Amino acid sequence: MTNEELLEIVEKEAENTAKFRxxxxxxxxxxxxxxxxAAIVTELQAEVKKRGLENEIQVKKVGCMGLCAAGPIISxxxxxxxxxxxxxxxxxxxxDSLDSEPLHEKMIDISEPFFYRQEKYALENAGVVDPERIExxxxxxxxxxxxxxxxxxxxxxxxxxxxxSGLRGRxxxxxxxxxxxxxxxKIESDLKYIVCNADEGDPGAFMDRSxxxxxxxxxxxxxxxxxxxxGASQGYIYVRAEYPLAIKRMKAAIKQAEKMGLLGxxxxxxxxxxxxxxxxxxxxxxxxEETALLNSIEGNRGMPRLxxxxxxxxGLFQKPTLVNNVETFANISGIIGDGGKWFARxxxxxxxxxxxxxxxxxxKNTGLIEVPMGITLREIVYDIGGGIPNGRKFKAxxxxxxxxxxxxxxxxxxxxxxxxxxxLGSMMGSGGMIVIDDTSNMIDMARFFMxxxxxxxxxxxxxxxxxxxxxxxxxxxxxxxxxxEADLATxxxxxxxxxxxxxxxxxxxxxxxxxxxxxxxxxxxxxxMKPSAAAAKEEAR
Amino acid sequence: xxxxxxxxxFVIDGNPVSATESETILDVARQNGVNIPTLCNMSxxxxxxxxxxxxxxxxxxxxxxxxxxxxxxEGMEVVTESPRLLKYRxxxxxxxxxxxxxxxxxxxxxxxxxxxxxxxxxxxDHVRYEYLHPKFKVDGSHPKFEVDxxxxxxxxxxxxxxxxxxGAHTRxxxxxGIQTLVITDFDGPWGESKSCTSCxxxxxxxxxxxxxxxxxxxAEMAKRRQxxxxxxxxxxxxxx
Numbered sequence: 001m002t003n004e005e006l007l008e009i010v011e012k013e014a015e016n017t018a019k020f021r022x023x024x025x026x027x028x029x030x031x032x033x034x035x036x037x038a039a040i041v042t043e044l045q046a047e048v049k050k051r052g053l054e055n056e057i058q059v060k061k062v063g064c065m066g067l068c069a070a071g072p073i074i075s076x077x078x079x080x081x082x083x084x085x086x087x088x089x090x091x092x093x094x095x096d097s098l099d100s101e102p103l104h105e106k107m108i109d110i111s112e113p114f115f116y117r118q119e120k121y122a123l124e125n126a127g128v129v130d131p132e133r134i135e136x137x138x139x140x141x142x143x144x145x146x147x148x149x150x151x152x153x154x155x156x157x158x159x160x161x162x163x164x165s166g167l168r169g170r171x172x173x174x175x176x177x178x179x180x181x182x183x184x185x186k187i188e189s190d191l192k193y194i195v196c197n198a199d200e201g202d203p204g205a206f207m208d209r210s211x212x213x214x215x216x217x218x219x220x221x222x223x224x225x226x227x228x229x230x231g232a233s234q235g236y237i238y239v240r241a242e243y244p245l246a247i248k249r250m251k252a253a254i255k256q257a258e259k260m261g262l263l264g265x266x267x268x269x270x271x272x273x274x275x276x277x278x279x280x281x282x283x284x285x286x287x288x289e290e291t292a293l294l295n296s297i298e299g300n301r302g303m304p305r306l307x308x309x310x311x312x313x314x315g316l317f318q319k320p321t322l323v324n325n326v327e328t329f330a331n332i333s334g335i336i337g338d339g340g341k342w343f344a345r346x347x348x349x350x351x352x353x354x355x356x357x358x359x360x361x362x363x364k365n366t367g368l369i370e371v372p373m374g375i376t377l378r379e380i381v382y383d384i385g386g387g388i389p390n391g392r393k394f395k396a397x398x399x400x401x402x403x404x405x406x407x408x409x410x411x412x413x414x415x416x417x418x419x420x421x422x423x424l425g426s427m428m429g430s431g432g433m434i435v436i437d438d439t440s441n442m443i444d445m446a447r448f449f450m451x452x453x454x455x456x457x458x459x460x461x462x463x464x465x466x467x468x469x470x471x472x473x474x475x476x477x478x479x480x481x482x483x484x485e486a487d488l489a490t491x492x493x494x495x496x497x498x499x500x501x502x503x504x505x506x507x508x509x510x511x512x513x514x515x516x517x518x519x520x521x522x523x524x525x526x527x528x529m530k531p532s533a534a535a536a537k538e539e540a541r
Numbered sequence: 542x543x544x545x546x547x548x549x550x551f552v553i554d555g556n557p558v559s560a561t562e563s564e565t566i567l568d569v570a571r572q573n574g575v576n577i578p579t580l581c582n583m584s585x586x587x588x589x590x591x592x593x594x595x596x597x598x599x600x601x602x603x604x605x606x607x608x609x610x611x612x613x614x615e616g617m618e619v620v621t622e623s624p625r626l627l628k629y630r631x632x633x634x635x636x637x638x639x640x641x642x643x644x645x646x647x648x649x650x651x652x653x654x655x656x657x658x659x660x661x662x663x664x665x666d667h668v669r670y671e672y673l674h675p676k677f678k679v680d681g682s683h684p685k686f687e688v689d690x691x692x693x694x695x696x697x698x699x700x701x702x703x704x705x706x707x708g709a710h711t712r713x714x715x716x717x718g719i720q721t722l723v724i725t726d727f728d729g730p731w732g733e734s735k736s737c738t739s740c741x742x743x744x745x746x747x748x749x750x751x752x753x754x755x756x757x758x759x760a761e762m763a764k765r766r767q768x769x770x771x772x773x774x775x776x777x778x779x780x781x
Contacts, residue, residue: 284717301714306590306610459695459714459721461591466636469719470670490669497632500605501593 001261001268003147006138013139020058022098025075026086027127029064029213030245031206037072039088047092057095063214065127066118068367070108075127082108113383114365119346121354122330123370126214131249134256137217143262145336146221150228150272153336158229159185162332164340166352171197171288171325172400172429173505174351174418183312184230184322192232193321194223194274195311196329197293198239198246201285202401203452205432207356208326210368212239212246215330216253220276222329224263225336227274230322235276238293240283251278285402285456289504290323292458303458304504325430327356347373351417355428361398361435364389371416378412381435392437396520400429402449402456403509405516406436425516427509442521443528446513447475453510464507467498471514478528485532488525492518551617566608566619567595577621578630578659580637580748581696582609583766585773586705592696594630594659597621605629631665639670640719641677642691648750649762655748656694677722682732686744686754688723693751695721699743706772711737723751742768 017023026032026041044059065073070084074094083094083106090106097103120126129136137143149158163178184192196219200208212219223235239247254276257263265273284302286292291305294316315321331353335343344352351373357380359369364386371380377397381387388394396406405426407414414420418428436445454468474491477483495511495518502508518525550559553570560569565588570577581592590607597608600618605626613619620626637643637656645651677690697714700723704710711734715724725731744752745764753762 286717306607455718457718459717459719460589460697461593462633462637462640462694463593465695465718465721466640466670466673469673470636470639473671486669493632494670497629501596501629501633503591503593503607 001143001147003144003151006143006147009135009138010141013135017058017139019055021056022079023058023060023077024094025060025062025065025077025127026091027063027065027071027073028061028131029068029071029210030243031064031068032072033245035072036088037086040072040074040086040091043088043091044095047095051095053095057098060130061132062128063126063131064123064210064368066123066368066370067108067114067365069365070367073108073127076102080110082110084108112386113379114367114369114386117375117379117384118370119354119372120370121334121346122211122218122327122356123214123368124334125218126210126368129215131214131216132252134217134253134260134262137215141337142217142333143221145333146224146228146262147268149225149336150268150270155185155229155231158225158336161335161340162229165331165335165343166340166347166350167328167331167335167343168351168418169325170327170331170355170430172403172427172431174428177324177328180312180322180324181226181229184232184320187313187320189320191234191317191319192230193316193319194227194230194232194235195290195293195297195316195321195323196223196235196237196326197288197290197323198237198243198326199281199288199293200243200326200430201240201283201288201456202403202430202432203449204358204360204434205401205430206358207368207431209243209246210358211326211330211356212243212250216246216250217257218333219250219326219329220253220257220263222332223276224267224274225332226322226324226329228272230320232322233273233275235274236279236297236316237276238279238281238287238297240281240287242283247278247280254278284458285452286458286504286506289506292504293323294321301458303460304506306503327431348415348417350419355416355431357431357433359385359433359435361433362388362392362437362440363435373417374415376413376415377407380416380433381412385435388435388437392439394435395438395440396436396442398426398434398436398445398513399432400427400509400512401432402452403427403505403512404429404432405512406442406445406520407516408520425512425519427512442517442524443475443478446517447472447479449513450475450510453506457506457510461501461503461507463498464502464504464510467494467502467507468510470494471498471511475514478525481528481530483525483529485529488529549613549615551613551615551619553619554621560613562612564612566597566606566611566613569613570608570619570621575621577608578663579609580655580659580694581698583698583702583746583769585769586698586701586746589697589701592694593633596626596629598623598626627663631663634660634663634665635668635670637694638665638668639672641693642674643749647759648692649753649757649759650750650764651760653760653763654750673719675719680725680731681755682730683734683737683739684732684755685739686731686741686752688725688731688752690722690751692749693723694749695723696748697723698746698748699723699752702742702746702769706769707738707740707742709736709738709740712743 167177168174287302292302296302311321450472579595588609590610595608596605598620681687700712
């Protein structure tokens with residue numbers, strides 16, 4: 001595949017698209033599929049055929065359009081109309097409306113902040129391209145960055161662009177991506193690996209799944225560029241088996257890219273080889289930890305290894321390995337295409353670009369959002385999210401899942417970036433955001449996450465294995481109103497122990513939900529405590 | 542001996558010490574008479590750093606470091622005992638005691654148990670956590686040995702010795718978290734294992750009474766570990 005051949009596809013696709021008067025896009029992400037969006041596609045296609053409009057109306061499967069609360073969504077182009085809560089029965093009326101009045105009662109108001117406050121970058125193609133057709137991705141400008149990188153740039157050029165972009169790992173820890181790449185590039189080895197971490201396990205997080213389902217080629221392109229930059233020849237995408245649609249689309253995408261010569265041997269007539277395979281995770285949360293993930297790919301029990309040595313030095317099969325998250329890879333093609341500086345114009349001093357969040361919980365606009373770094377939590381909750389439903393009051397927002405913490409109302413004006421969230425005792429995490437209203441009790445929430453960490457602890461080190469169970473039980477005592485002052489002291493001591501002595505990130509971060517609720521909602525713990533013997537005596541008098 | 546071995550000098554508890562490239566902080570500490578607590582480490586087996594007792598402080602860093610897997614750096618200042626370390630070590634031991642069933646009075650290794658002597662050494666006189674007392678099965682199907690999972694602290698020594706020294710890899714783990722169990726083959730009865738050579742190495746590296754010889758009564762099961770340094774030495778000799 002050369003650039004000319006790529007442009008030919010772009011032209012052919014543009015011609016093809018231009019012949020349709022109307023183009024209907026139906027969301028076929030997992031969320032909308034569960035509300036019968038596959039049947040909507042079949043219904044629309046049958047109806048279009050019945051009316052003999054195949055050459056005038058295009059019916060296309062697309063990825064996630066973001067506003068999952070309103071799904072299934074149908075988009076109508078070029079009119080730029082979006083219809084909400086569609087059913088296979090109602091879908092036909094969309095065709096009826098095409099050349100007349102739109103269906104006002106079903107229209108989504110795209111002048112709302114949910115749409116204009118977002119900045120789509122990693123999700124640029126989500127909801128636009130058909131994730132099952134490589135031509136569609138190419139027509140949207142896809143693979144141009146890869147071809148540019150391997151034919152016009154040196155690996156060092158590519159790494160310098162990534163460094164200039166200021167991109168940091170989107171898996172949650174925020175390690176500078178350019179630095180990671182240059183480390184792997186510098187280590188000499190006959191074999192190096194690229195691993196895409198798609199083992200998204202946080203409760204309430206679905207960013208990576210949506211990216212894989214909506215735009216799989218974008219991730220592949222990012223991985224291939226990374227492989228070129230660091231000198232790797234084999235890539236693995238480690239996806240959890242709970243994401244069947246993402247797996248199916250990713251596997252199909254790999255085949256298509258191989259067929260077009262964009263993956264495989266001698267890519268674009270250069271000596272660059274890169275092969276990608278999918279590896280499935282069996283559902284252990286700890287396998288999202290990079291060294292446990294590598295163990296799992298190797299066929300071993302998914303338990304974390306000690307670092308150092310870091311994967312960059314001795315990773316998969318003891319070879320230098322670059323491990324990045326799905327969203328990190330999804331940002332790469334844009335950076336190479338538009339330049340690192342262009343990317344770095346968005347965001348704050350230390351956190352550049354945009355971040356995808358899965359906005360869930362007690363919020364009106366549940367869904368997938370992408371916002372510029374530095375946006376405040378208030379804007380996310382009240383502008384984009386549309387506020388709290390049922391007239392309830394905002395209480396806290398939980399970021400970073402079981403490894404993160406909650407942020408109360410008084411800190412709503414905090415800008416979203418790695419450092420600010422960390423300073424508040426939470427973390428960016430991979431991007432789950434759960435909004436909590438005043439009907440929820442913070443001890444319940446902390447215990448929910450502790451139960452998760454306890455069940456997902458791999459059992460290797462004692463502080464995490466036993467500590468999480470004891471923490472969970474102690475929180476149970478608070479729930480029952482049977483906790484004493486000694487229990488509160490034990491709870492805090494134990495949090496400190498688990499955080500400081502656990503072997504991997506899972507254990508080290510497991511106490512965060514407790515520590516942050518103790519920090520901001522200590523009263524809820526105190527209220528639940530059994531009155532001490534002395535206080536009881538006092539009362540009796 | 543060639544003259545190009547790189548030697549690093551560093552400090553343990555205020556005393557200057559030296560290390561070769563392959564030695565860990567724990568190795569060097571032992572050579573110099575500093576006995577850093579550990580329950581999972583065993584000289585001759587791969588270090589995994591999982592019991593977290595051998596954590597030490599390194600000057601200039603707030604993070605604790607497992608000494609069994611950390612190589613010293615030139616000029617590093619290591620502290621192996623401090624009030625903070627003692628507190629953490631005691632708490633970890635208490636967690637281990639709370640996890641399963643460690644009632645010394647009825648245990649075959651009473652008086653010969655590493656967990657017990659470690660608790661005595663670190664002056665753990667009570668357990669502030671709720672005893673979890675799970676009910677795991679006892680496997681007595683092997684003619685010579687038996688395994689009582691209720692006394693297991695999941696140090697992984699038996700798994701490693703079987704894999705690395707005996708070469709049988711009869712043992713591995715199943716489940717996760719608090720439910721983790723050391724299993725025989727594909728979780729079958731030990732007595733029916735096809736891979737087990739009945740060498741007994743796992744029994745003798747076990748720090749507690751989880752693995753024991755049959756026919757031993759309370760406090761009769763002393764572990765004999767002399768074979769391990771000998772085998773390791775022979776193996777090193779053979780590879781040279």
